[in-house]
Amino acid sequence: MSTFDNVSVTLKANQYFDGKVTSRTVVFADETKKTLGIMMPGEYEFGTSEKELMEITDGQLDILLPGETEWQSISAGESFYVPANASFQVKAVTVVDYCCSYLAE
Template identity: 50%
Template structure:
């Protein structure tokens, strides 16, 4: 069963699925700055656009372009900034 998620007043939307790789979401976000929390390790791949990411414990923002992946550990918070619309695939492990 697919599950639709909506955050930040509709500025971030995703569809969750479960398959042989595990649980994942495919989503989009409008331009803006957002903070997320994790319950599992997350591998996020940018599929369209560019995303600035501030990972826990870091002081410098890192830019992730289309095709790049970053890892976020379990039970932490991280920030992202999108200058334009961004699409992503997030695998929860």
């Protein structure tokens, strides 16, 4: 999906890691939420409270998911899931454009 129709967008950005990662929240008519964001090159660790689907729309990153010992390379057009109440590590190789969907368990 390249566009979202009939949504509300939070004007104020969510900022993390001294502004190196930013996102904006998109709320749909059914109250589900997604965030659209940008990650500058660097290494980050994120925590989750809900199950997430991370879709990479541009760029390249390496991820270390919970319980894994090997890094995976993810590029534009690919995605990955993160379980609820977990943390995962990211190495953004390039500027990364992403969409994060929050999923019900």
